[in-house]
Amino acid sequence: MIPRSFDYLRPSTLQEAVQMLDRYEESKVLAGGQSLIALMKLRLASPKYIVDITRIPGLSYVREEDGKILIGALTTHDMVENSPLIRQKCPILSEAAGRIGDQQIRNRGTIAGTLCHADPSADVPTAFLALDGEVVALGKDGERLIKAADFFQDFFTTALNPNEVVREVRVPVLPPKTGTAYIKHARREGDFAIVAVAAIITLDSNGVCKSASISLGSVGSTPLRAVEVEKALVGKKLTDEVIVSASELADRGISPPSDIHGSAEYRAEMAKVFTKRAIRLALSRIGG
Ligand SMILES: Cc1cc2nc3c(=O)[nH]c(=O)nc-3n(C[C@H](O)[C@H](O)[C@H](O)COP(=O)(O)OP(=O)(O)OC[C@H]3O[C@@H](n4cnc5c(N)ncnc54)[C@H](O)[C@@H]3O)c2cc1C
Structure with missing residues (x-):
């Protein structure tokens, strides 16, 4: 049309x-x-x-400052996927950006664009929520910071006012002994997620889980934190038994849609399966 x-x-x-x-x-x-x-x-x-806004100069960059990675609003998915800095210090964001659509989409789509579009099935918002990221929004009264947990409000709805523009996206430099994984269950490569999981696990020096941040995509009107799963991991040695029983809690607090790609029941079950896989993968990626 x-x-x-x-x-x-x-x-x-x-x-x-x-x-x-x-x-x-x-x-x-x-x-x-x-x-x-x-x-x-x-x-x-x-x-x-x-x-x-695409001809406004200076909005496409990736740099590190004060323990954070600052990403200009017009930075493309391709740049996020391939940035050496993001790959090294916040690899889950590169992994999520690399799962978006196909190369043509990743060449043109932008990090602020996908966050502001706020599709609960999109890849980067799910990783951004697990990262506790933030956006810098510019309005007529100046700038304000909006945290990921406050940013996504409903289907395709954010906390931005109609006259605000996102200038920058910020994510943390991840600490040592951290492993991450973003995995998505889709019908074909390049499709939107039926269910997606972002997992960030940090261990202490004794190999005990110090922090766990797990978020789920495509199971509600916004990306959602799997708070019960996180609680079941923190303070424990992550044996496979612990991972399996924590992942069984991934359907708590979600309200998945039913559509031609899967029923709500199917998505709830897949949330558990893919949470388990994401935690295992994140754990296997933790270096010495
Ligand atoms: C065929 C196809 C397949 C796709 N597959 C996937 C996929 O698998 N996974 C996935 O996550 N996404 C997918 N996408 C969507 C893609 O990620 C888009 O790039 C992204 O959703 C929007 O980014 P954009 O820069 O193109 O934004 P635009 O389309 O230009 O804008 C999107 C929205 O954000 C607002 N906006 C944009 N920038 C700003 C800003 N700086 N401040 C305030 N508001 C802003 C716009 O007003 C608009 O409401 C797909 C798209 C297509 C066409």
Whole structure:
């Protein structure tokens, strides 16, 4: 289908973008366009104004500062997947970005775009939640930090105000003795997740689980933390018995949808299976 007609605006700074979003009702930011344009063609979104931020300089970077990795809003999925810094210090984000669609999508789609789109089946949001990441949002009153736990509010809904733009995404540099895994259950490579799991496990010097962060995608209206699973891991030696019994709790607090790809019951069962696999894989990746 052809989108409804709209006015195209091209700010040269983010401040100008914010002014435009503030001035024009029913305006939308355009980044990689990999979700927004599809929605407009289906007429599921019909903004009157498109604010194209892609020509604003200085929004595509990856750098480390004060124990965090700072990622510019327009950094593409391909750059996140292949950044040596992210691969070394926060590998789960690279792994999740590398599972998005196909290479063409990863060349154009952006990290802020997938977070702001807030599809509960998307890959990067699930990893971002497990990482306790944060976004820097710029509005007309200045900047504010929004934590991952507060950012995703409902299906395709975030805590951003209509006149705010994400300028930067921040994730932690992971501590030593940490292993991570992002795995997704999809019908074919490149499809959206039926169920996805992000697992981050840190051990202490005695090999006991010091912290566990597990999040699930495609089992609710937002990515969800598997709090009961985390509690069942922390403070224990992660024997396979402990992993298996903790993973059985992965269906607590989720509300999976039923669709042509799987029933709610199937997704709940897969949440347990893939949680178990993700924890095992994360554990196997912990170096000395
Ligand atoms: C064929 C196909 C397959 C795909 N497969 C997958 C997949 O397997 N897994 C997956 O996770 N995703 C998948 N995607 C979606 C892909 O990840 C998109 O790139 C991503 O969802 C949106 O990023 P974008 O930069 O293209 O954003 P856009 O489409 O430009 O924007 C998306 C939304 O975010 C808003 N937005 C964008 N940037 C900002 C910003 N800086 N501040 C405020 N708001 C902003 C826009 O206004 C819009 O509402 C697929 C897409 C396609 C077309």
